[in-house]
Amino acid sequence: MTDAETRPATSAPWNSRESATSAPRDTVLDVRDLHVYYHTSRGPAKAVNGVSFTLARGEVLGLVGESGSGKSTIALSLLRLIKPPGRIERGQLFLDGRDLMTLSEEAMRRVRLGEIAMVAQGAMNSLNPVMRIRDQIIDAWVDHGISTHRSEIDDRIAELMRRVGLRPEDAHSFPHELSGGMKQRAVIAIAISLRPKVIIADEPTSALDVVVQRQIMETLSRVKEELGAAVILIGHDMGLMAQSVDRLGVMYAGELAELSPMRDIFKDPMHPYSRLLIASLPSLERKGSRRGIPGLPPSLLDPPAGCPFHPRCPSVMDRCRVQRPPLELKREDRLVACHLFEERP
Amino acid sequence: MVAVASRRPSRASIGRVPRAIRAYPMLATGLALILAIVLMSVIGPYFVERDGVNVGYALPDQRPSREYLLGTDTVGRQMLAIIIYGTPLTLKVGLIAGAIGLAIGMVFGLVSGYYGGIWDHVLRGAADAFLTVPGLLVLVVIATTLRGGISVTTQALVVSALAWMYPTRTIRSQVLSMRERGYVRLGRFSGMNGFEIIVKELIPNLLPYLAASFVGAVSAGILASIGLEALGLGPQNEPTLGMTIYWSMYYTSMLRNLWWWWVPPIIIIVIIFTGLFLISAGLDQVANPRLRRQT
Amino acid sequence: MTTLLEARRVSKIFGGGLFEKETTVALDDFSIRIDNDPPVITAVVGESGSGKTTLARVLLGETEPTQGEVRYLGKDLRSLSRDERQSFRRDVQVIFQDPYEVYNPFYRIDHVLTTPLTKFGLAKSRGHARELMTEALQAVGLRPEETLGRYPHQLSGGQRQRVMVARALLVRPRLIIADEPVSMVDASLRATILDSLQSLTREFGVSLIYITHDLITAFQISDNIIVLYRGSVAEAGRAEPVVQQPEHPYSRLLVGSIPQPDPDRVWSAEQPASAVGRGANPAVGCKFAPRCPFAMEMCLENHPPLFQTDDHRVAACYLYRDAPTLPEGPIDQVFVKPAIDLRAPAD
Numbered sequence: 005m006t007d008a009e010t011r012p013a014t015s016a017p018w019n020s021r022e023s024a025t026s027a028p029r030d031t032v033l034d035v036r037d038l039h040v041y042y043h044t045s046r047g048p049a050k051a052v053n054g055v056s057f058t059l060a061r062g063e064v065l066g067l068v069g070e071s072g073s074g075k076s077t078i079a080l081s082l083l084r085l086i087k088p089p090g091r092i093e094r095g096q097l098f099l100d101g102r103d104l105m106t107l108s109e110e111a112m113r114r115v116r117l118g119e120i121a122m123v124a125q126g127a128m129n130s131l132n133p134v135m136r137i138r139d140q141i142i143d144a145w146v147d148h149g150i151s152t153h154r155s156e157i158d159d160r161i162a163e164l165m166r167r168v169g170l171r172p173e174d175a176h177s178f179p180h181e182l183s184g185g186m187k188q189r190a191v192i193a194i195a196i197s198l199r200p201k202v203i204i205a206d207e208p209t210s211a212l213d214v215v216v217q218r219q220i221m222e223t224l225s226r227v228k229e230e231l232g233a234a235v236i237l238i239g240h241d242m243g244l245m246a247q248s249v250d251r252l253g254v255m256y257a258g259e260l261a262e263l264s265p266m267r268d269i270f271k272d273p274m275h276p277y278s279r280l281l282i283a284s285l286p287s288l289e290r291k292g293s294r295r296g297i298p299g300l301p302p303s304l305l306d307p308p309a310g311c312p313f314h315p316r317c318p319s320v321m322d323r324c325r326v327q328r329p330p331l332e333l334k335r336e337d338r339l340v341a342c343h344l345f346e347e348r349p
Numbered sequence: 350m351v352a353v354a355s356r357r358p359s360r361a362s363i364g365r366v367p368r369a370i371r372a373y374p375m376l377a378t379g380l381a382l383i384l385a386i387v388l389m390s391v392i393g394p395y396f397v398e399r400d401g402v403n404v405g406y407a408l409p410d411q412r413p414s415r416e417y418l419l420g421t422d423t424v425g426r427q428m429l430a431i432i433i434y435g436t437p438l439t440l441k442v443g444l445i446a447g448a449i450g451l452a453i454g455m456v457f458g459l460v461s462g463y464y465g466g467i468w469d470h471v472l473r474g475a476a477d478a479f480l481t482v483p484g485l486l487v488l489v490v491i492a493t494t495l496r497g498g499i500s501v502t503t504q505a506l507v508v509s510a511l512a513w514m515y516p517t518r519t520i521r522s523q524v525l526s527m528r529e530r531g532y533v534r535l536g537r538f539s540g541m542n543g544f545e546i547i548v549k550e551l552i553p554n555l556l557p558y559l560a561a562s563f564v565g566a567v568s569a570g571i572l573a574s575i576g577l578e579a580l581g582l583g584p585q586n587e588p589t590l591g592m593t594i595y596w597s598m599y600y601t602s603m604l605r606n607l608w609w610w611w612v613p614p615i616i617i618i619v620i621i622f623t624g625l626f627l628i629s630a631g632l633d634q635v636a637n638p639r640l641r642r643q644t
Numbered sequence: 645m646t647t648l649l650e651a652r653r654v655s656k657i658f659g660g661g662l663f664e665k666e667t668t669v670a671l672d673d674f675s676i677r678i679d680n681d682p683p684v685i686t687a688v689v690g691e692s693g694s695g696k697t698t699l700a701r702v703l704l705g706e707t708e709p710t711q712g713e714v715r716y717l718g719k720d721l722r723s724l725s726r727d728e729r730q731s732f733r734r735d736v737q738v739i740f741q742d743p744y745e746v747y748n749p750f751y752r753i754d755h756v757l758t759t760p761l762t763k764f765g766l767a768k769s770r771g772h773a774r775e776l777m778t779e780a781l782q783a784v785g786l787r788p789e790e791t792l793g794r795y796p797h798q799l800s801g802g803q804r805q806r807v808m809v810a811r812a813l814l815v816r817p818r819l820i821i822a823d824e825p826v827s828m829v830d831a832s833l834r835a836t837i838l839d840s841l842q843s844l845t846r847e848f849g850v851s852l853i854y855i856t857h858d859l860i861t862a863f864q865i866s867d868n869i870i871v872l873y874r875g876s877v878a879e880a881g882r883a884e885p886v887v888q889q890p891e892h893p894y895s896r897l898l899v900g901s902i903p904q905p906d907p908d909r910v911w912s913a914e915q916p917a918s919a920v921g922r923g924a925n926p927a928v929g930c931k932f933a934p935r936c937p938f939a940m941e942m943c944l945e946n947h948p949p950l951f952q953t954d955d956h957r958v959a960a961c962y963l964y965r966d967a968p969t970l971p972e973g974p975i976d977q978v979f980v981k982p983a984i985d986l987r988a989p990a991d
Binding site: 070071184213214215216217218219222240241242243244245246247248266267270271282284285286287288289291296297301 | 691692830831832833835836857859860861863864883884887888897898899901902903904905906907910911913914
């Protein structure tokens with residue numbers, strides 16, 4: 005490994021550094037140094053290149069970035085659903101203290117949906133078209149070895165429907181009989197049917213209209229409150245993030261550039277990439293020249309040395325070309341991977 | 350199509366062949382089998398005289414020997430000659446049936462699929478109607494009526510009459526799914542008329558289906574002709590595979606243990622159909638990238 | 645000068661055949677006149693079911709209106725001769741939503757550029773064609789040496805869509821209808837592609853109809869906005885006021901639901917319908933009444949006409965019944981022309 009790749013010793017462990025500054029967090033998920041590579045004939049594409057973060061119970065964490073930034077890969081990794089040629093090279097995934105990487109496939113199957121559930125992009129299109137919604141929920145219960153008395157099933161399903169804003173009779177419908185928004189609610193119903201601790205929502209509203217989108221996000225929020233679950237919201241819509249998340253992580257080239265409370269990132273972005281991202285957002289206030297971020301996203305096969313953003317960074321320094329900046333606490337509650345800022349002592 | 354995006358221009362064409370074979374083993378094997386049969390028909394005549402297929406050429410009922418590698422039948426014909434000179438006749442029937450079946454299937458399928466409306470009703474209706482007709486029965490009736498003057502070509506035409514329906518339906522359903530594709534819509538806005546769109550945008554993407562329909566029609570044609578011949582309704586004086594089987598049954602070769610008479614034609618038929626089947630399955634892989642072997 | 649493209653009282657109704665009882669009115673009595681002198685950018689904003697896609701198809705001649713007519717240079721689209729139709733296809737170009745499907749995988753991307761050049765007879769020779777293609781690609785910010793000769797799967801979605809923009813401009817049309825041109829493109833590239841679409845159409849004197857569900861980008865690049873709801877115009881007029889001070893309750897709902905990247909501007913929940921509205925029959929009267937917090941008795945009886953609340957604004961809502969109704973005719977009566985004429989001087 006080159007100098008650029010060695011991580012400074014100060015970057016681990018995470019929780020202790022964070023809790024040193026704010027109130028101790030009730031951490032439900034602790035991701036440490038996750039590396040996920042896709043092995044191609046031309047070498048490994050580093051989709052996730054050393055990502056660490058924690059998720060507190062009941063918190064909504066957003067992960068935002070361009071396509072190819074690695075955010076969806078993280079979601080799949082948490083469920084250990086990365087298929088060859090992709091592979092989790094290294095890293096630990098602590099769910100309530102248990103490292104998911106050490107579990108057998110059988111045990112992991114029970115974790116999926118039972119403890120971590122995912123509402124995937126376009127999930128409403130992957131509902132089984134020939135099964136009624138209630139049957140798909142019952143399927144999941146059976147799969148996880150939950151046996152319920154016939155009499156109870158209807159009640160539990162009706163309750164699930166109400167939780168997601170559907171009518172009990174909608175459970176008897178086939179997916180094609182439901183509108184886009186209703187299908188997405190059905191998907192959420194399936195996702196929460198086993199009361200998971202973590203819900204990963206990957207672009208849950210990308211195909212939905214603006215009004216329906218707001219309704220779905222509101223449902224998701226209410227469901228989260230009722231379950232006491234944590235949510236990881238993945239997407240590229242900064243506006244949606246601003247309205248929905250507590251903390252926001254900005255991904256770039258498989259790494260976290262910045263991870264801070266949502267308000268802080270929007271009011272005072274620190275990492276140059278975050279700054280450019282926020283500056284380029286179109287608004288309803290003013291027509292203006294909307295400059296995209298100059299340059300192209302880096303190749304994951306051959307990422308730049310040092311900081312992956314340095315070729316496009318307006319504040320680049322010599323150090324940035326050689327040494328990769330670690331994600332560190334720079335100010336209260338604010339983690340940034342950039343040499344511009346002094347580490348908080 | 351090619352799964353991996355590449356920025357470099359493609360490498361030397363020579364290197365592509367072995368890779369193509371590894372990617373589509375079924376197609377390669379099928380083509381190899383058919384090629385072997387064709388080679389046999391082309392090279393064989395240089396080694397074996399054509400007279401061998403005539404009655405009385407040699408002593409009858411001889412076992413395979415060094416002189417007559419596959420022995421002789423009850424009327425003194427050399428089996429090896431029959432195989433070598435008879436197989437191409439069967440292939441010819443297949444090719445004619447395949448070509449006619451595909452030609453009609455293409456025209457009907459494209460027109461009814463793309464233009465729809467009354468064309469669809471008429472052409473598809475015709476295909477559906479013909480499909481319900483008991484094929485072999487019709488062929489038997491036609492063949493018995495024409496018994497006197499049936500030649501290999503005539504038989505091929507008769508058999509083709511029932512080889513166009515599946516191609517029509519297959520091509521039509523493909524066209525229906527392609528008709529609303531973005532590039533077809535765009536073609537209209539680029540000033541192309543219906544015919545140009547069919548030829549330039551649809552047909553290139555239909556090639557695997559056209560090839561598969563062709564192979565299907567060839568198989569159907571050969572099968573039908575062998576069926577007719579085995580019933581004795583084929584060209585009486587030609588040494589086709591089917592007629593050979595017919596004569597071998599007529600002269601009770603099985604009971605008399607003249608295995609060299611009925612076994613060789615069956616082996617050749619099996620090879621031909623296996624080859625055609627593998628080609629068809631291989632084309633399926635070409636058309637449907639998900640079925641390809643991961644290299 | 646005859647209007648380039650005109651929709652006169654166009655309605656499109658689906659269903660209602662012999663076996664289908666239910667009919668859907670996709671587009672309801674819509675009229676507009678479009679010209680390109682000067683070139684104007686008009687956004688048609690709506691959600692799914694609003695009729696915006698149907699409007700595109702009707703204007704492009706892909707679908708025939710159930711009632712009313714669409715005219716190109718004064719002639720009904722259905723009665724164009726073959727030459728007139730070729731001319732129509734050249735003058736009115738399109739950019740589709742899906743940058744993947746729109747390329748025939750059998751051909752290199754050059755195919756989508758050479759085909760219209762050939763069919764419309766715009767290039768005098770192979771060399772000339774290549775020149776035109778190179779120019780067009782450079783104009784949209786692509787490098788011809790990295791684009792020409794490639795197969796579609798070798799380019800990214802953003803690049804493919806830019807090639808589509810290049811193609812649309814290549815034939816020097818008078819109008820481009822862009823149906824959700826960036827909704828399937830990566831978010832980081834949308835602004836750049838829309839920007840180039842805006843500046844290029846102005847520069848080449850091409851009018852643009854930008855169909856989208858995204859009010860923000862509609863506001864950013866358009867001169868005028870039409871908000872559609874269930875096939876009817878809810879509100880229309882100059883872009884800025886429509887978006888910043890929406891009048892129609894549906895427009896307000898739409899604007900309020902947009903998640904703004906500003907933690908201080910919280911998106912607002914949909915207000916429940918008024919008591920009167922809840923009892924409304926959507927087939928009669930204002931289509932939005934069943935959801936409208938301001939619905940009154942009169943909203944249930946007749947569909948509201950377009951009230952002209954300003955020189956450059958109309959709203960189909962009885963809240964504004966004191967304003968005069970728009971005189972019978974096309975919606976563009978309230979449109980503005982762009983302030984600056986960026987067209988290159990003719991040479």
